[in-house]
Amino acid sequence: MSRIGKQAITVPDGVTVTVGNDNVVTVKGKNGELKQAVNPDIKVEVKDGEINLTRSTDEIQHRAQHGLYRALLQNLVTGVTEGYTKKMELVGVGFKAANQGNILDLSLGYSHNIIFEIPKEITVATETLKGQNPSITISGSDKQLVGAVCAKIRSLRKPEPYKGKGVRFAGEVVRKKAGKSAGK
Numbered sequence: 001m002s003r004i005g006k007q008a009i010t011v012p013d014g015v016t017v018t019v020g021n022d023n024v025v026t027v028k029g030k031n032g033e034l035k036q037a038v039n040p041d042i043k044v045e046v047k048d049g050e051i052n053l054t055r056s057t058d059e060i061q062h063r064a065q066h067g068l069y070r071a072l073l074q075n076l077v078t079g080v081t082e083g084y085t086k087k088m089e090l091v092g093v094g095f096k097a098a099n100q101g102n103i104l105d106l107s108l109g110y111s112h113n114i115i116f117e118i119p120k121e122i123t124v125a126t127e128t129l130k131g132q133n134p135s136i137t138i139s140g141s142d143k144q145l146v147g148a149v150c151a152k153i154r155s156l157r158k159p160e161p162y163k164g165k166g167v168r169f170a171g172e173v174v175r176k177k178a179g180k181s182a183g184k
Contacts (some may be wrong), residue, residue: 023039084141087169097136122149161175
C-alpha cells in the first residue's frame, strides 16, 4: 500500500470538492477553482470533510498512481486555500526587472530587453532595493503553473558557474568553479 496514497486529505472550511462522472476532481476555494483529471482505476471518495483515494489492483502502475494523485489533489486543496509563492533574484551588474500588470520586462545583459508575458492566473511583483539584487515574486493557486513560469524565467539566463551571474531562486546556492590558473 502506498504510504502517501493511504493518507486522507482534510478539506478545510470554505473549500468544496466535487468528483465528476468522468473522474475529474474540482476544488473551489477563496483563491479560485482548480481541476484535476484522475485515472479511472483510482477511486476518489469525498466524505465527512476528507478525500480518500483507493486503487483497484496492486499492479505497479496503480501503486505509483495512487500516491501521485493523492499528492496532486493535496496541492489543489492547498492552492485554493493558501496559494503558492516563489521568489527569484537577478544576480549581475545591470540586471533589472520591472512589471506592468502581467507583463514582465527583464534586462539580463543581452543587447535587448526581454518582454515576458505572465499567464493571467499568476501574479507577479518586482522589487529593487538599494544594495540588494532585484527580486521577482511569483504567486498563484496552481503549483504546477507557478513552477513552470519560474523555470521559464530562470531559463532566460541560468546562473553561470564562474561568477554566479544569472536568474536564480532566492536562497539557491550556485557551485562556483575555479577560473583559469595564472600563466607561467
